[in-house]
Amino acid sequence: xxxxxxxxxxxxxxxxxxxxxxxxxxxxxxxxxxxxxxxxxxxxxxxxx
Amino acid sequence: xxxxxxxxxxxxxxxxxxxxxxxxxxxxxxxxxxxxxxxxxxxxxxxxxxxxxxxxxxxxxxxxxxxxxxxxxxxxxxxxxxxxxxxxxxxxxxxxxxxxxxxxxxxxxxxxxxxxxxxxxxxxxxxxxxxxxxxxxxxxxxxxxxxxxxxxxxxxxxxxxxxxxxxxxxxxxxxxxxxxxxxxxxxxxxxxxxxxxxxxxxxxxxxxxxxxxxxxxxxxxxxxxxxxxxxxxxxxxxxxxxxxxxxxxxxxxxxxxxxxxxxxxxxxxxxxxxxxxxxxxxxxxxxxxxxxxxxxxxxxxxxxxxxxxxxxxxxxxxxxxxxxxxxxxxxxxxxxxxxxxxxxxxxxxxxxxxxxxxxxxxxxxxxxxxxxxxxxxxxxxxxxxxxxxxxxxxxxxxxxxxxxxxxxxxxxxxxxxxxxxxxxxxxxxxxxxxxxxxxxxxxxxxxxxxxxxxxxxxxxxxxxxxxxxxxxxxxxxxxxxx
Numbered sequence: 001x002x003x004x005x006x007x008x009x010x011x012x013x014x015x016x017x018x019x020x021x022x023x024x025x026x027x028x029x030x031x032x033x034x035x036x037x038x039x040x041x042x043x044x045x046x047x048x049x
Numbered sequence: 050x051x052x053x054x055x056x057x058x059x060x061x062x063x064x065x066x067x068x069x070x071x072x073x074x075x076x077x078x079x080x081x082x083x084x085x086x087x088x089x090x091x092x093x094x095x096x097x098x099x100x101x102x103x104x105x106x107x108x109x110x111x112x113x114x115x116x117x118x119x120x121x122x123x124x125x126x127x128x129x130x131x132x133x134x135x136x137x138x139x140x141x142x143x144x145x146x147x148x149x150x151x152x153x154x155x156x157x158x159x160x161x162x163x164x165x166x167x168x169x170x171x172x173x174x175x176x177x178x179x180x181x182x183x184x185x186x187x188x189x190x191x192x193x194x195x196x197x198x199x200x201x202x203x204x205x206x207x208x209x210x211x212x213x214x215x216x217x218x219x220x221x222x223x224x225x226x227x228x229x230x231x232x233x234x235x236x237x238x239x240x241x242x243x244x245x246x247x248x249x250x251x252x253x254x255x256x257x258x259x260x261x262x263x264x265x266x267x268x269x270x271x272x273x274x275x276x277x278x279x280x281x282x283x284x285x286x287x288x289x290x291x292x293x294x295x296x297x298x299x300x301x302x303x304x305x306x307x308x309x310x311x312x313x314x315x316x317x318x319x320x321x322x323x324x325x326x327x328x329x330x331x332x333x334x335x336x337x338x339x340x341x342x343x344x345x346x347x348x349x350x351x352x353x354x355x356x357x358x359x360x361x362x363x364x365x366x367x368x369x370x371x372x373x374x375x376x377x378x379x380x381x382x383x384x385x386x387x388x389x390x391x392x393x394x395x396x397x398x399x400x401x402x403x404x405x406x407x408x409x410x411x412x413x414x415x416x417x418x419x420x421x422x423x424x425x426x427x428x429x430x431x432x433x434x435x436x437x438x439x440x441x442x443x444x445x446x447x448x449x450x451x452x453x454x455x456x457x458x459x460x461x462x463x464x465x466x467x468x469x470x471x472x473x474x475x476x477x478x479x480x481x482x483x484x485x486x487x488x489x490x491x492x493x494x495x496x497x498x499x500x501x502x503x504x505x506x507x508x509x510x511x512x513x514x515x516x517x518x519x520x521x522x523x524x525x526x527x528x529x530x531x
Contacts (some may be wrong), residue, residue, distance in 0.1 A: 006349060011470050012391060014070060014101060022069040025085055028133035
């Protein structure tokens, strides 16, 4: 139980310090997904470009 | 945090910043640490504490963590770019949408398997067959999916009891594909009891792969999978050999289901596969859906008993490989691909967002459309949570319905309590159907989730096995790079 509390405390410390970078990685990753690229997108109804 | 990263080279700056990382305790002394994309490292717990607190970890620890984008030199931008690129690569299939399309061509079956999750019907009752009209509407959905890879899987009941419709669907799909030019593949899930040469020739002509059930040795298989004559095992084995002789070894694979009776016999089950020359076995627990949870269904065992079965089976597979018999545990191979590569194995049960609807979708014999096969099983017992609509609805309505989006959104592991801080999040997936069925909630409470306990048990076992034995590490690495 003590170990679990220690682990959770450490997780909170890590998260507090790394959350901004985590969000930055997500933003970088999914802003280039191609999902918003009209040229590459397919019509949701027909599946055709 | 101030300390030289590479003492010998003396070329690195003297401090480090943490990058997002997660950890899991293996025991009182060791933790497995993973980065945002699942690259991992086993460390002494005190080393992780030193890194986080800015103390004095070893140079080896710092170098290993930096190589895995768990820490960076202040001001470095490349690790963030690399993490983003790797994450985007892992999730690249999302934009493709649904690739697996399951056609339940009939509910009829001549088996009465103990664990059958659906309400099988007697073989003469044609009203439980899919019609060409329903199949045509379903095919329009198949090709409405933007996925460049399309796999049509025929299921039952016993799918070969409606082989005429399978022929029709294959021909029609190939006709549509002359315009669409997708990468089109077919699979028939069958017990092989009724397979004949004419069917096999058709499969050979159209590249149709057969997936069958084999629960292990004769006695166990025939106990689980009953049919008139009690010859299910004999027919399955004869069918496997027939397919291999006529079409080649790559045209047939087998799946097993673990019943309570199976739990004491992992070695015998694996040996039955090896004796048949099958090079892969998927050690699968029973699915807690539909009729499988009846007392006679053989599904009433807890996760810890199944994990003991899995560990024994995995150990036996390792020993077989060590002695020169190449056989793969397929679930471990899927996980190994996530552990040791940045590739997504595309296995719908270990993805997040979940694979329901957007990875695979089910067209039932009666035209009902389900987000997953498990969702169809739930519907057989009156729970229509995962019934998205019918083949007559538009693809847009099916895919964008709240009945699909809500479970996807609520179970997304990167924001799901208990998953977002889990060291194994990148290797795991979300299973809203399982958690809905067992807990009444799409996300589920992970502290009490059998899905979580089972996967955590497997992940930690694979990590520990690889740490303890270089042969296992090399074997998993090889499985992960196939």
